[in-house]
Amino acid sequence: MTKKRGARRKDLLYLIGQSLLCLFYYPVFRISVRGRENIPKTGPVLLCSNHMAKRDPVMLGVAQWRQVLYMAKEELFRSRFLGGLLRLLGAFPVIRGSGGTDALENAYKLLDENGMVGIFIEGTRSKDGLLQRPKTGAALLAYRTKAPVVPVCITTGDGGLPKKFKRHIINIGKPIPAESLNIKDDSSLELRRASRTIMKEIAALREETLQELGLPSQAQGAAGK
Numbered sequence: 001m002t003k004k005r006g007a008r009r010k011d012l013l014y015l016i017g018q019s020l021l022c023l024f025y026y027p028v029f030r031i032s033v034r035g036r037e038n039i040p041k042t043g044p045v046l047l048c049s050n051h052m053a054k055r056d057p058v059m060l061g062v063a064q065w066r067q068v069l070y071m072a073k074e075e076l077f078r079s080r081f082l083g084g085l086l087r088l089l090g091a092f093p094v095i096r097g098s099g100g101t102d103a104l105e106n107a108y109k110l111l112d113e114n115g116m117v118g119i120f121i122e123g124t125r126s127k128d129g130l131l132q133r134p135k136t137g138a139a140l141l142a143y144r145t146k147a148p149v150v151p152v153c154i155t156t157g158d159g160g161l162p163k164k165f166k167r168h169i170i171n172i173g174k175p176i177p178a179e180s181l182n183i184k185d186d187s188s189l190e191l192r193r194a195s196r197t198i199m200k201e202i203a204a205l206r207e208e209t210l211q212e213l214g215l216p217s218q219a220q221g222a223a224g225k
Helices: 014-029 056-063 073-078 082-087 102-114 137-145 189-211
Strands: 031-034 045-049 068-073 092-094 116-120 149-156 168-172
Touching: 014 056, 031 056, 045 056, 045 189, 056 068, 056 073, 056 082, 056 116, 056 149, 056 168, 068 073, 068 102, 068 189, 073 092, 102 116, 102 137, 116 137, 137 189, 149 189, 168 189
Parallel strands: 031 168, 045 116, 045 149, 068 092, 068 116
Antiparallel strands: 149 168
């Protein structure tokens, strides 16, 4: 029996919160979105982004209209306000030192329901705005679920760290079919190689944005490590 290729329906609270947060985030963080049309309208999706600020999950949640369900580190949920926002926007915690097993099981279930799962592929926030070495979680999920990976890069107007009232460009790339990652097995070697492939796509999006902004190239970043 062929599985239906719809999209997981948005929760009502998510829809309301997304609409209200758009009114705040777009003017305060001067958000511009490129490539919104690259996000598949149906089926499971892995949305893989760089990570610079605690607010990044919210920013990606308001950048397009499918519900994003996040793996986010447990520490972010300790703030009542931010934790509430993250849960409203579909985040679920990953506890450091646990191996992320519970979070992966949640992600498998959500992808099986044709959901869109967001992952910050670097695993932690950048301290200087530059891209960091990728982790392997996104590659593992792509290998096991065959969900396409949509690369995303958040870049500020000066290429540095994000601040209020500084311009933020969210550049969304074309989907990478899981098959094109050519992951032969779930060994560390294969997953690291595939993770670098995803990160190179994110780095290319950053270069595209920097060129648009007239800023120097940063092509020799962590994506190639």
